Amino acid sequence: MAGPRANWKGYIKFGEVSCPVALYTAASSSERIAFNTLNRKTGNRVKREFIDSETGDPVEREDQVKGYEVDNGQYVVLEPDEVAAAIPESDKTLRIEAFIPCSQIDTTYFDKPYYLAPDKMGTDAFLLLRDGMKKQGVAAIAQTVLFRRMRTVLIRAHGKGLIASTLNFDYEVRSSEKAFEEIPNLKIEGEILELAEHIIGTKKGTFDASTFEDRYEAAVAELVKAKIEGRTLPKKKAPVASKPSNLLQALRESAGLGAKETKPKRTAANANRRAGRQKAAETAAKSKQAAPPRRAG
Amino acid sequence: MAIRPHWKGYLKLSLVTCPVQMMPATSESEKVRFHTLNRQTQNRVVSHYVDAVTGKEVKEEDEVKGYQRGEDEYVILEDEELENVALESTRTIDISTFTPRDSIEWIWLDTPYYLSPDDPVGEEAFSVIRDAMDAQNMVGISRLVISRRERAVMLEPRGKGIVLWTLRYGDEVREEDSYFEAIGDGKADSEMMPLVQQLIKKQTKDWSAKMVADPVQERLLDIIAAKKKTLKKPVKGKAKPQPSSPASNVVNIMDALKKSVAAEKRGGR
Numbered sequence: 027m028a029g030p031r032a033n034w035k036g037y038i039k040f041g042e043v044s045c046p047v048a049l050y051t052a053a054s055s056s057e058r059i060a061f062n063t064l065n066r067k068t069g070n071r072v073k074r075e076f077i078d079s080e081t082g083d084p085v086e087r088e089d090q091v092k093g094y095e096v097d098n099g100q101y102v103v104l105e106p107d108e109v110a111a112a113i114p115e116s117d118k119t120l121r122i123e124a125f126i127p128c129s130q131i132d133t134t135y136f137d138k139p140y141y142l143a144p145d146k147m148g149t150d151a152f153l154l155l156r157d158g159m160k161k162q163g164v165a166a167i168a169q170t171v172l173f174r175r176m177r178t179v180l181i182r183a184h185g186k187g188l189i190a191s192t193l194n195f196d197y198e199v200r201s202s203e204k205a206f207e208e209i210p211n212l213k214i215e216g217e218i219l220e221l222a223e224h225i226i227g228t229k230k231g232t233f234d235a236s237t238f239e240d241r242y243e244a245a246v247a248e249l250v251k252a253k254i255e256g257r258t259l260p261k262k263k264a265p266v267a268s269k270p271s272n273l274l275q276a277l278r279e280s281a282g283l284g285a286k287e288t289k290p291k292r293t294a295a296n297a298n299r300r301a302g303r304q305k306a307a308e309t310a311a312k313s314k315q316a317a318p319p320r321r322a323g
Numbered sequence: 324m325a326i327r328p329h330w331k332g333y334l335k336l337s338l339v340t341c342p343v344q345m346m347p348a349t350s351e352s353e354k355v356r357f358h359t360l361n362r363q364t365q366n367r368v369v370s371h372y373v374d375a376v377t378g379k380e381v382k383e384e385d386e387v388k389g390y391q392r393g394e395d396e397y398v399i400l401e402d403e404e405l406e407n408v409a410l411e412s413t414r415t416i417d418i419s420t421f422t423p424r425d426s427i428e429w430i431w432l433d434t435p436y437y438l439s440p441d442d443p444v445g446e447e448a449f450s451v452i453r454d455a456m457d458a459q460n461m462v463g464i465s466r467l468v469i470s471r472r473e474r475a476v477m478l479e480p481r482g483k484g485i486v487l488w489t490l491r492y493g494d495e496v497r498e499e500d501s502y503f504e505a506i507g508d509g510k511a512d513s514e515m516m517p518l519v520q521q522l523i524k525k526q527t528k529d530w531s532a533k534m535v536a537d538p539v540q541e542r543l544l545d546i547i548a549a550k551k552k553t554l555k556k557p558v559k560g561k562a563k564p565q566p567s568s569p570a571s572n573v574v575n576i577m578d579a580l581k582k583s584v585a586a587e588k589r590g591g592r
Contacts, residue, residue: 093358152506
């Protein structure tokens with residue numbers, strides 16, 4: 027029986043040991059709902075055209091070329107073969123440059139995952155690398171030319187095999203520290219934290235991403251149907267943010283420790299909200315919620 | 324550098340709601356930013372939209388989304404109408420489930436975003452949700468409509484903020500079995516394991532952003548600098564290929580491992 031087709035074949039090398047391996051796409055993107063862009067005035071579709079910014083004339087694909095701005099308005103033109111020349115020739119080898127502790131891996135660099143498996147012979151070295159990394163709790167960093175691009179790859183043990191994830195380059199990932207720098211350093215402690223932890227405990231469950239369903243397309247179809255029938259869907263009200271002064275009370279009520287008269291209403295609202303939810307999560311959540319809160323008191 | 328938020332909405336845990344904003348953790352910007360030029364005139368190339376039938380330019384405010392019903396039949400959907408799609412997840416990240424951080428395998432992680440409070444009014448509530456997840460070593464699971472799809476999302480505390488990951492759909496992740504089944508159930512040779520571990524230990528380093536530097540971009544900048552000096556003269560010569568080692572089929576792995584460990588020792592690391 028023919029196996030799956032490899033996207034790349036080469037060698038993996040650590041120290042003086044190497045073995046032939048193959049990469050296989052582990053994840054692909056499925057399609058989202060497609061809208062067309064229309065001209066509101068005519069109802070016709072629109073199409074994109076590339077034009078010269080000065081003359082306004084259309085520019086054919088073969089006349090479009092990459093330019094790097096060196097001075098204001100002055101460009102250095104780079105032809106595709108010149109750009110290609112900056113990429114080293116591929117030696118088809120994932121050469122491990124370093125191992126890093128798994129706990130230090132910054133997942134925001136992850137790009138695409140590939141299954142990495144032995145190609146033909148040489149399983150011994152593969153197993154050694156896999157089990158050695160597993161035992162040491164590390165992943166490997168390698169750089170190589172993949173699909174005509176220089177890529178950094180993170181390799182880690184995964185079940186019987188390895189997963190190689192291409193990583194984004196440093197300039198492609200924003201600093202989280204910078205992104206979060208304006209958030210004040212609030213110290214959360216005492217009852218407020220305990221209540222929130224308790225709520226988390228009541229919502230503890232398992233999640234199986236493979237069973238998740240995208241409801242967006244169906245919701246849009248519903249919207250379109252309403253529009254054709256001349257109905258308008260009810261305008262949605264914006265959620266109301268909890269006031270800081272009411273935060274503790276909101277947490278108490280969430281934890282089921284709030285004032286009695288508001289309780290039935292809340293429960294009904296919760297039930298409604300959960301009704302549309304995805305099944306696996308619902309079952310998981312329900313079975314947990316049915317049990318008395320263990321951390322109470 | 325001011326970064327525009329990608330999305331604004333609400334984060335919700337049970338009865339606690341706070342306004343939040345979100346931006347992509349990755350940026351499209353390249354280190355070496357190119358523009359498209361017209362080779363004939365050296366002017367910049369820009370794009371615009373024209374009516375497919377009349378060929379006339381369409382102004383941005385006249386562009387509207389169309390939902391295709393038939394071959395040439397569309398229903399126009401305004402952005403405000405789309406906002407009324409009957410899903411709470413267009414506006415609210417309502418955390419439905421919490422699960423241990425390591426129970427979501429990395430292969431499900433698709434795109435990361437940075438989530439932070441959007442208004443001082445929500446800073447405390449945001450911090451409470453973040454710190455409680457952190458204290459419990461849990462991640463939150465919710466749904467969110469991003470770019471016209473409803474995604475499963477995972478929320479993970481990070482520093483003062485929260486990283487929100489969209490998770491891949493079930494039909495996007497391929498079954499690993501067909502790729503790994505030929506490996507069999509074999510384990511690594513127990514005699515060689517100590518040597519491999521020794522080698523790994525010696526080559527283990529702390530993570531650093533240097534590991535994700537891009538040598539090609541540096542080279543492009545060199546090429547550009549050279550071209551700038553001799554504007555119009557084409558650059559000659561190829562970049563040096565990396566020294567390629569013969570990818571030998573190692574017959575005796577044990578010998579190779581010993582050599583590797585010895586080399587590491589000489590290197591004094």
